[in-house]
Amino acid sequence: MSDEIDLNEKFPEMRPVGSPPSLWTINGVGLSIYGRRDYDEETGTYVKTHALCCVFVPVFALGAYRVADAQRGWYFLGREPLSGLAKAWNWMVISGVACLAVFIAWASYLNSPDVAAQRRLDEAEKLVENGETLQAAQTLRAVVTGESGKAGVARQRLEALVADSVRKADDEHGLAAAVELLEFADTAGLIDGPQLFEHGRTLDAKFAESNPRGALAALAAVERHAPDAEAFVDRRLELLERAVRAAPEDPALASELAVIYESRDRFADCETLLAPHSARLGTHEGARILGRILAGQDRLDESHALLVPYTEGRLKQLHEAEREYKAALEAAQSRIFQDLEQDRAPAAFYVEYQRATEQRQSELVQEYVVARMKEAPELVQALARLARESRVVPVALELGIVMLRRAQELSDPAARKSELERAEKTFLAVRGAAGESDEYRLHLGQVYYWLGRHDEGRRLFDALLEERQRSSDTLLAVSSILREVGDASQARELVEEAHRAATDVELRYQAALRRSILAIDIDDKIEWLRKSDPASPEVKATLDGALGGKALQEGRTADAIRHLSSAVEHYAAQTESAANLNNGALAAFDLYRATRNREDFDRGLTMIERALERQPGDSILLNNSATVLLEAALRDVIGTELDFDRLHADPDLDSLRHLHADAAARDEYGERLRAHAGIQRVQQFYDKLLLLAPKDAGHYAAAASLAVRLDDLDRVRSLARRVGEVQLDLADSVRERVAFYRGEKDAQIAQQLATHRKQFEQALAESRGTAPRTFAFAASYLVMYAVAEGYLGQSIDGDRLVSLAEEGHAAAPSVATYNVLATALGLRAIESLGREHSEFQATVERTRRSLSPLALAAIACSDEGPLGEAARKHPDIIRCLDLLAELGGKQPDRRTPQEWALFRTTRPEEADKVAAAVREREIDRLRRSIDLAVNPVGGSTVMECYWERLILGQEDEARTILEEAAAHGAPLATARD
Numbered sequence: 001m002s003d004e005i006d007l008n009e010k011f012p013e014m015r016p017v018g019s020p021p022s023l024w025t026i027n028g029v030g031l032s033i034y035g036r037r038d039y040d041e042e043t044g045t046y047v048k049t050h051a052l053c054c055v056f057v058p059v060f061a062l063g064a065y066r067v068a069d070a071q072r073g074w075y076f077l078g079r080e081p082l083s084g085l086a087k088a089w090n091w092m093v094i095s096g097v098a099c100l101a102v103f104i105a106w107a108s109y110l111n112s113p114d115v116a117a118q119r120r121l122d123e124a125e126k127l128v129e130n131g132e133t134l135q136a137a138q139t140l141r142a143v144v145t146g147e148s149g150k151a152g153v154a155r156q157r158l159e160a161l162v163a164d165s166v167r168k169a170d171d172e173h174g175l176a177a178a179v180e181l182l183e184f185a186d187t188a189g190l191i192d193g194p195q196l197f198e199h200g201r202t203l204d205a206k207f208a209e210s211n212p213r214g215a216l217a218a219l220a221a222v223e224r225h226a227p228d229a230e231a232f233v234d235r236r237l238e239l240l241e242r243a244v245r246a247a248p249e250d251p252a253l254a255s256e257l258a259v260i261y262e263s264r265d266r267f268a269d270c271e272t273l274l275a276p277h278s279a280r281l282g283t284h285e286g287a288r289i290l291g292r293i294l295a296g297q298d299r300l301d302e303s304h305a306l307l308v309p310y311t312e313g314r315l316k317q318l319h320e321a322e323r324e325y326k327a328a329l330e331a332a333q334s335r336i337f338q339d340l341e342q343d344r345a346p347a348a349f350y351v352e353y354q355r356a357t358e359q360r361q362s363e364l365v366q367e368y369v370v371a372r373m374k375e376a377p378e379l380v381q382a383l384a385r386l387a388r389e390s391r392v393v394p395v396a397l398e399l400g401i402v403m404l405r406r407a408q409e410l411s412d413p414a415a416r417k418s419e420l421e422r423a424e425k426t427f428l429a430v431r432g433a434a435g436e437s438d439e440y441r442l443h444l445g446q447v448y449y450w451l452g453r454h455d456e457g458r459r460l461f462d463a464l465l466e467e468r469q470r471s472s473d474t475l476l477a478v479s480s481i482l483r484e485v486g487d488a489s490q491a492r493e494l495v496e497e498a499h500r501a502a503t504d505v506e507l508r509y510q511a512a513l514r515r516s517i518l519a520i521d522i523d524d525k526i527e528w529l530r531k532s533d534p535a536s537p538e539v540k541a542t543l544d545g546a547l548g549g550k551a552l553q554e555g556r557t558a559d560a561i562r563h564l565s566s567a568v569e570h571y572a573a574q575t576e577s578a579a580n581l582n583n584g585a586l587a588a589f590d591l592y593r594a595t596r597n598r599e600d601f602d603r604g605l606t607m608i609e610r611a612l613e614r615q616p617g618d619s620i621l622l623n624n625s626a627t628v629l630l631e632a633a634l635r636d637v638i639g640t641e642l643d644f645d646r647l648h649a650d651p652d653l654d655s656l657r658h659l660h661a662d663a664a665a666r667d668e669y670g671e672r673l674r675a676h677a678g679i680q681r682v683q684q685f686y687d688k689l690l691l692l693a694p695k696d697a698g699h700y701a702a703a704a705s706l707a708v709r710l711d712d713l714d715r716v717r718s719l720a721r722r723v724g725e726v727q728l729d730l731a732d733s734v735r736e737r738v739a740f741y742r743g744e745k746d747a748q749i750a751q752q753l754a755t756h757r758k759q760f761e762q763a764l765a766e767s768r769g770t771a772p773r774t775f776a777f778a779a780s781y782l783v784m785y786a787v788a789e790g791y792l793g794q795s796i797d798g799d800r801l802v803s804l805a806e807e808g809h810a811a812a813p814s815v816a817t818y819n820v821l822a823t824a825l826g827l828r829a830i831e832s833l834g835r836e837h838s839e840f841q842a843t844v845e846r847t848r849r850s851l852s853p854l855a856l857a858a859i860a861c862s863d864e865g866p867l868g869e870a871a872r873k874h875p876d877i878i879r880c881l882d883l884l885a886e887l888g889g890k891q892p893d894r895r896t897p898q899e900w901a902l903f904r905t906t907r908p909e910e911a912d913k914v915a916a917a918v919r920e921r922e923i924d925r926l927r928r929s930i931d932l933a934v935n936p937v938g939g940s941t942v943m944e945c946y947w948e949r950l951i952l953g954q955e956d957e958a959r960t961i962l963e964e965a966a967a968h969g970a971p972l973a974t975a976r977d
């Protein structure tokens with residue numbers, strides 16, 4: 001380029017520049033120059049356009065520069081005007097951006113919360129005009145829950161829509177639409193509860209007469225907003241009764257009504273209502289209610305037919321709910337932990353987390369997760385469903401019990417095994433309802449006891465205790481189950497351990513109260529009640545009952561009445577529950593024993609029946625009910641022949657022995673017992689008790705006593721088989737019996753004997769010459785109390801006892817008076833023989849507490865030396881033998897091994913008759929085997945079984961029986977001693 005060229009003249013539109021334009025790009029985005037125009041040959045220069053570029057593509061021209069090529073780049077000579085094309089392109093870009101901005105602004109306006117909300121409001125109006133009210137409500141809800149300024153308007157329109165729907169509802173279709181809206185509004189939570197409830201009441205008032213089912217639906221939609229729950233249920237009850245009358249064939253309506261009846265203990269009404277629908281109840285609640293009622297009546301097959309389809313259907317729903325809950329739980333946990341990891345938790349959490357120790361950090365995370373889990377809507381919903389469906393669990397357990405009881409009645413071993421397996425399967429089907437929760441494991445352990453697999457049940461409990469580090473609350477929970485299954489001694493140990501381990505005072509109080517329930521005697525009960533919460537109404541009532549019971553034992557009638565009346569009043573004032581009803585009933589029965597006011601007894605009977613209706617599967621309630629029902633039935637059977645109020649005594653099965661002396665009269669009373677409905681219920685209760693509390697030895701003894709009295713050989717065979725299969729809890733009974741043998745409770749026993757003796761002396765005086773059977777009863781018991789006092793080492797006037805026994809026998813001869821007179825004669829004889837034979841006296845002193853006078857007389861007669869010779873010639877023994885032979889002639893089928901022991905060295909022919917009767921009568925042999933199993937250290941029981949084995953020629957077994965009893969601490973003797 002020539003130096004003489006004037007660039008300004010050459011390029012008049014060019015303007016000089018002080019520096020080149022900015023040129024830079026990052027990944028093709030930035031500022032660069034493009035193109036080549038207006039080339040000047042003389043100067044060798046040309047114009048390039050400076051532009052904003054994107055991916056190296058120019059998008060907007062910023063200016064133009066005349067440049068000359070340099071070795072690397074360009075020389076910028078000056079700034080030139082943009083070309084027309086560049087200017088046009090820029091205007092196009094600017095116009096496009098402006099249009100886009102306008103478009104975005106307009107779109108933003110159209111989609112603003114307020115405009116969008118208005119569109120929905122308009123849409124809702126059209127839906128209402130078309131009669132699509134539910135869709136309109138759903139549309140309005142979207143506005144109410146949105147972020148526009150129209151939420152208030154939408155809420156008002158929604159309230160008006162619901163109110164208008166309720167107002168216009170005048171037929172079934174309108175009612176259905178209104179109820180649908182109420183349900184939606186309640187779920188949405190957008191209308192106040194009281195307002196919703198009033199709408200439901202309005203529909204109820206409109207349709208109660210013409211469509212009670214529709215009125216019920218309206219109330220159901222607003223139920224949770226009812227201001228008075230009891231009044232609400234009353235109204236539902238009224239509508240349901242009306243609906244059932246209108247549609248008596250509908251099992252669903254009947255089931256709904258039965259649920260309310262059940263909640264109010266109207267079980268008879270439940271049965272009347274549901275019985276016609278029994279074949280169509282399916283999975284309705286009515287099937288559960290009627291099935292449990294029939295199970296309580298021991299109508300096992302009918303109960304089974306109802307509970308099986310109900311339980312199977314509901315278990316399917318339960319397992320679906322469990323799967324749903326598990327999925328919701330996993331999803332909620334995953335989401336919450338993801339929020340934590342992505343810093344979406346509140347800032348305060350992270351601040352505290354950073355400052356915390358490692359252990360506290362773990363706690364913070366756990367607390368956060370737990371709190372969020374409680375709020376997770378899907379989890380709350382799934383948990384609510386699981387809770388609803390879990391109501392089948394106790395029903396499944398009851399069905400399992402029904403299956404177990406049906407199995408126990410089956411004689412075919414294969415059928416029994418099959419039914420037991422079905423029962424176990426039913427129990428295990430509810431495992432998932434609680435997973436591996438403590439509650440479920442406690443239930444399952446109890447089931448194993450019911451199934452006779454005690455070791456498995458105890459292992460389960462031991463594992464639970466170890467896992468929970470033998471915490472006090474777990475110890476108490478396990479002890480409760482053990483008590484229910486009849487293992488009282490183990491239950492007592494665990495409660496005492498819980499009391500020692502408890503650091504919380506309330507837990508110590510609870511343990512002490514539980515321990516009082518497991519008391520060994522009345523003094524033990526009072527001691528533990530005084531360690532319980534003194535402010536608790538339950539403790540106050542129970543302590544009053546215990547103090548009243550002690551006063552009753554000691555003959556302090558006025559104190560007993562005061563305490564027991566207070567206890568009954570306290571229980572009546574408490575919330576009605578099975579436990580309060582049971583305890584109140586026991587206090588009422590004791591009050592009856594103090595007052596002999598039949599109203600107190602009847603009150604107790606009513607309370608215990610109501611308690612059992614509430615908890616038909618509770619072994620404690622069943623035992624109490626069986627005892628009371630047996631007593632009531634015996635009162636009916638015995639009638640006025642014995643005046644128990646005058647005797648201050650309660651009837652028991654042994655009372656019948658005072659009413660007959662021969663087989664014909666005995667069998668007549670047996671028929672009366674068999675025909676009594678109460679006795680049949682008692683047997684049913686015993687059957688259930690043996691299942692629910694298989695380790696309680698007392699239940700087998702009581703059931704066997706009744707079965708023998710009823711001459712029910714099949715039942716006694718079943719009892720003997722079951723006793724042989726079970727591990728009985730004998731620790732308490734053995735300990736108590738041995739303590740008696742050692743004289744550890746002589747003072748307490750002596751006081752009780754003195755109290756009873758005083759009462760019977762009064763009854764004897766009052767009934768002399770006016771009530772011969774009552775007189776004989778009192779005389780017999782006075783003799784036996786004197787014998788018992790002799791066990792304690794007190795002096796005995798044998799002549800007076802024989803005279804009293806003779807007087808009673810003369811007044812009203814019976815099986816009891818025969819035996820009592822024989823006992824009095826035997827006692828006088830051994831006292832006389834002991835004075836003459838020191839070695840025998842030593843045996844008497846050693847075994848006085850364990851062997852009866854007749855057993856000792858039999859031992860004396862069996863002696864091969866001078867003692868035996870003297871005994872066989874003793875006039876009292878001879879007369880005793882005469883009495884027993886005479887009684888044996890009146891009922892030759894009811895002889896005893898003790899009679900054989902007396903006759904075998906004195907009257908061999910009579911002994912052969914006795915032996916033949918013992919061999920012949922299987923039911924008595926089985927009864928003795930049961931007695932020995934439940935009372936292995938009872939002297940009379942042991943000796944009877946010992947002699948029976950000798951009769952049967954089983955000498956080794958006889959010897960083993962004695963050895964095992966002696967090993968437990970029973971002081972026994974035989975002729976060889």
